Amino acid sequence: MDQSDYNQFLDVVYDSAVDPGSWPRLLRRLAELTGAETALLIQQDEQVGKGQAIRVNIDPDAAEPYYGHFATRNVLHNTKDPVETLRKWTPGILTDEDKLPKSDLYRTEFYNDFMRRFGLHSVMMVRLAVLGMDTITLNLTRPITRDQFGAPEIKLAGRALPHLIRAFSLSQKFAASRGLKDDMTESMDRSPHGLFLLGETGRLRHANRVGEALLAEAGGLCLIAGGLSATRSDQARRLESLIAAAADVDPDRRRGGSMALPTATRRQPLSVTVTPIGAERRSIFDPGPSVLVSVSDPDAGVSLSEDELRDLFGFTRAEARIAQAIFDGDSPRQAAERLGISFHTARHQLQAVFEKSGTGRQGDLIKLMVRATGGRGD
Known part of the structure; x- marks a missing residue:
């Protein structure tokens, strides 16, 4: 991606900072640049697994089984000690293979009954922020027919990370001052x-x-x-x-x-x-x-x-x-x-x-x- 394309992408990032309604467009653009099939901006409570998400290109029916059952079984997200995890939590880029080997993932209920059902095979997680007990993560996924996320995509996500963090923080502030009058x-x-x-x-x-x-x-x-x-x-x-x-x-x-x-x-x-x-x-x-x-x-x-x-x-x-x-x-x-x-x-x-x-x-x-x-x- 040349500098002109990257600058245009940053325009989309900071449009989302001042207009929370633009986040789906940002997710769609980031998915295009990283070769992802789907993109999700997820807010999830680390203790109980409940949360909410903005989704692009993923089956809307995925939300109910995820938050109704699989959120507490997400081996890519959950930890045994949420409080300690949040204390050490830092922004960054992770892939599913950073969390556990693919061979181990294949044996989990989460992969077989949720990820495969909705065509999710490889995941790149862009960690943005912590709000109380909630983490904010931007997830990009690919199906089984595609290669894993590699060094070029991870490098691009890392380059965009500080801008995404800043845009999310600003977006929260702008959104808090708006709403139905x-x-x-x-x-x-x-x-x-x-x-x-x-x-x-x-x-x-x-x-x-x-x-x-x-x-x-x-x-x-x-x-x-x-x-x-x-x-x-x-x-x-x-x-x-x-x-x-x-x-x-x-x-x-x-x-x-x-x-x-x-x-x-x-x-x-x-x-x-x-x-x-x-x-x-x-x-x-x-x-x-x-x-x-x-x-x-x-x-x-x-x-x-x-x-x-x-x-x-x-x-x-x-x-x-x-x-x-x-x-x-x-x-x-x-x-x-x-x-x-x-x-x-x-x-x-x-x-x-x-x-x-x-x-x-x-x-x-x-x-x-x-x-x-x-x-x-x-």
């Missing part, structure tokens, strides 16, 4: 719309008063395993697909959308809009709310009109239209297509909307518009 939830609770804040896994984090009432009704919205869904299977698949698209960890793939949700008690279907609102985090491992689902009842006649947007924020008619499109879940490119304008024009109009509304990004604009709708209809 009280005024956001208060504004949600004043809104005449049903509003639901979801984490990036789709689990419900907050529902306003109207949203809770909608969940209590039969034949419409419901919660399944803590996630927002619909009672009819076809509607559930559509809604869950929209939520998954809005919560995608890749910013380039994150997009909003909308659907109609018929119910047995209403003349017209509910209007459901799903919008990505960013990833404001209290910690790297706490994704924070990343999806806003707005549910409107057309029969109630509540909306944020073009004229109201112009009166509230001084938007031009064109700017009000693109603000509405963003609020409805469109990306700038989708809004341009819907409005019949060029993408360049849409971006120019959206920048004017940000300047006039005092916001700097789409998530902030949506929050502001939620507050604007929240002042009516009580």
